Amino acid sequence: MKNNLKKISTIFLFIFFFLNFSNYVLAQNIYKYPDYGVSREDCDNILSSMNYPNPDYNNDEPVKVYVDLLIEKIFEINGKEMEFEAFYSMWYDWNEARLANSLKDLGLYNGKGKRTYLCSYNPLELWNQANRLFYPTIEFYNKKSKTNVNLGGDADWVDVYSDGNVGTRLRDSAKFSANFDFRRFPFDSQILSFELWSEFPSTLVEILPEPISMPIYKETKYFFLDQTIQIPGWTITNVDYYQYPYVDNDGLPYQGLYVDLMIERQSAYYLFKIILPIIFILAISWSVFWVRGSQLEAKVNVTIVCLLSLIAYNFIIDEDLPKLSYLTFLDCFILVSYFYTGVATMLCVYSFVRKLKSGKDLSIVDKFAQTIGPISYFGFLFFLYIYFYNLEGVMAFIKGPAFQ
Numbered sequence: 001m002k003n004n005l006k007k008i009s010t011i012f013l014f015i016f017f018f019l020n021f022s023n024y025v026l027a028q029n030i031y032k033y034p035d036y037g038v039s040r041e042d043c044d045n046i047l048s049s050m051n052y053p054n055p056d057y058n059n060d061e062p063v064k065v066y067v068d069l070l071i072e073k074i075f076e077i078n079g080k081e082m083e084f085e086a087f088y089s090m091w092y093d094w095n096e097a098r099l100a101n102s103l104k105d106l107g108l109y110n111g112k113g114k115r116t117y118l119c120s121y122n123p124l125e126l127w128n129q130a131n132r133l134f135y136p137t138i139e140f141y142n143k144k145s146k147t148n149v150n151l152g153g154d155a156d157w158v159d160v161y162s163d164g165n166v167g168t169r170l171r172d173s174a175k176f177s178a179n180f181d182f183r184r185f186p187f188d189s190q191i192l193s194f195e196l197w198s199e200f201p202s203t204l205v206e207i208l209p210e211p212i213s214m215p216i217y218k219e220t221k222y223f224f225l226d227q228t229i230q231i232p233g234w235t236i237t238n239v240d241y242y243q244y245p246y247v248d249n250d251g252l253p254y255q256g257l258y259v260d261l262m263i264e265r266q267s268a269y270y271l272f273k274i275i276l277p278i279i280f281i282l283a284i285s286w287s288v289f290w291v292r293g294s295q296l297e298a299k300v301n302v303t304i305v306c307l308l309s310l311i312a313y314n315f316i317i318d319e320d321l322p323k324l325s326y327l328t329f330l331d332c333f334i335l336v337s338y339f340y341t342g343v344a345t346m347l348c349v350y351s352f353v354r355k356l357k358s359g360k361d362l363s364i365v366d367k368f369a370q371t372i373g374p375i376s377y378f379g380f381l382f383f384l385y386i387y388f389y390n391l392e393g394v395m396a397f398i399k400g401p402a403f404q
Contacts, residue, residue, distance in 0.1 A: 042108060043119035046160060049102040050132035055204045056098060062203055065094045065136045067196060068210035069241075069259050071222055074192065074231045075173070077263075079182065080322050083144060084192050085175045091210070092138055093159075093167035099133070100164025110162035121158045123168070133158075133166065136205045141195040141256065144175040182321055184388050185328040186270035189237065192261040195244075202245070202255035209241050209257060217241075222261075231263060238262040270330070274313060278337050281306045282377070285341045288348060289369040300352055303345035310337055329388045336380050340373065 055063060068091040075085040103109035103118075110116060126133045159167040180190050198205040209215075218239045222229045229236060244256045285306035288299035314334055321328070327335075347369055 038108070038118050042106065043121075043160075045106055046099075046102065046108070046119055047121065047125065047132065049106065050099065050126070052096070052098045052134055053131040055134055055136075055200060057204075059097065062206040063094050063096075063134075063136060064206050064208055065092050065138060065198070066208050066210045067092045067138065067257055068213045069194060069196070070213070070217070071194070071229060071259075071261065073173075074229060074234075074261075077190075077192070077231065077234065079180055079320055082180055082322060083175050083177050085173065086192070086194075087173040088171070088194075090138075090170045091167065092136075093161075093165050094136060095163070095165050096134060097164060099160070099166065103162065103164060108162060109164070111164070115161045115163040115165060118160045118162055121160070123156075123158055126158055137199045138196055138207065139199075140174070140176065141197045142177045142193065144177055182324060182328050183326060185321065185330055186265055186267045186274075187329065187389070189262060189264045190234075192263060194259040195256055196258070197254065197256040201252045203253065206255060207243070207257040214241055233266050233269070234263040235266060236261055237264050274317065274330070275333065278310060278313060278334065281309050282337050282340055285344045286369065286373050288344065289366040289373070299348045300345065303341060303348055307338070307341045307345060310334060310341060329384060332384050332388075333381070336377070336384070340377050344369070344373070 070089045070091075071086055072089060073087040075087065077084045100109060100111070108118060127135050156169045156171055161167065176192070176194065178190070178192060182188060196207060198207055218241065221236050221239045223236075239259075239261055241257065241259045244258050246254045246256065248254065285303045288302050291299055317330055317334070351366075
C-alpha cells in the first residue's frame, strides 16, 4: 500500500513539474521568439548586414521615433527632496531605411500590408563595441539615476520587422526630479512629469507619441484592463502628453515628448490630524474669555500651553516639506493661529497686570474678545481661502485691466 502511494505521488509530482516547465517554455517562445518561419541563419545574415551606426544624414526627413510609455507604478512621492520614484515600461520603434534596403537584398522585405516580426537580438549585439545599428538615444531628461543608453544596456531586447522597423523596450524603476509647487499645501495638486529627449536635434530625430496606446493611457488615466496605478495619499486627476520644442544656444532645434500625470493630494490626514486640532486648540485658548475674571492666572497658563502646542504642530509640518522661499496655505493658517493665540495670551496678561496694580476687573476686555475674536479669525481664514484657491483671479483684480 505504501509503495503504491509513493508511486502515485511521484507520478503527480512529475506531471506537475512537466506542465509548469512546458508553460514556461511556451510563454517564453510566444513572448520573445514567435515563429514566423525565419531561420536563425536569416537573423544572422540580417545582423551581419547591419553597418550603419550613425543617423542617415542624407535623409531629408528626420527619423520618426514612436514612443509608448506605460507607467506601471508610482512608489513614492518625496516632497522634501522634490522627487518621485516610478516603475515604467517604454517601447519605441523607428523605421530604418538602410535596414529596409538590406532586407530587400536578403529577400526578407515586406512593406505592404501588416508588417511581420523577423528576429530578436540582444542589445549588446547591436550597440556594444560593434555598434551596428543607429540608436536614437531616447532618455529621460529629469531622471536622477541615468544609465548609458547609448550602448542599449537597459533595453530588454531589439526586434526587427519586415518593413525595416526596429523596436525595443526599456523596463526600469528610477527616481525623477520634479518641480512641485506647495503654495496650496495640503490641498495642492502636483504634476509628475516624464521628460523624454533625444541627444540628436529634431532635424535628425523626431519623438512622437505612439498613436494607439498613448491616447488610451490619456483617456483612461492609466486605469485599464489589469493596469491600475495606486499612489498612496494621492489621486490621479488627469494624464496628458505633448511635444516640447527647444532651441539651444547654437540655434539647433530639439524636440522632446513630455508625459504628465496630474495628481491631487488626499488631504484628509492634514484636515483631521492638523487643521481641525489647531482650530480646537485656538478655541480652547479663546475660551478663557468666558472664564471668570478672578481666575486670571489660570487663563494665562491655558493660553501659553496652547501657544506651545501650535509650535509643536509646526515642527510636524516641516518634516514633509523642503525649505521653501514662500509660504504655503498651511503656513499662513498656522501663523494666523499663532497671532490669535498670542493676542489671547497678551490680553490675559494685560488684565492680570492691571488687576494687580489697580484692583479693577477688566471684564470689558473679555466681552470684546468674545465677539471680535472668533469673527475676525474665521474672516482671515476665508481671506486665505480666496487668496490661495482663486489666486489667478485675485492677481488679475489687483493688477487691473491695464496689466491684462
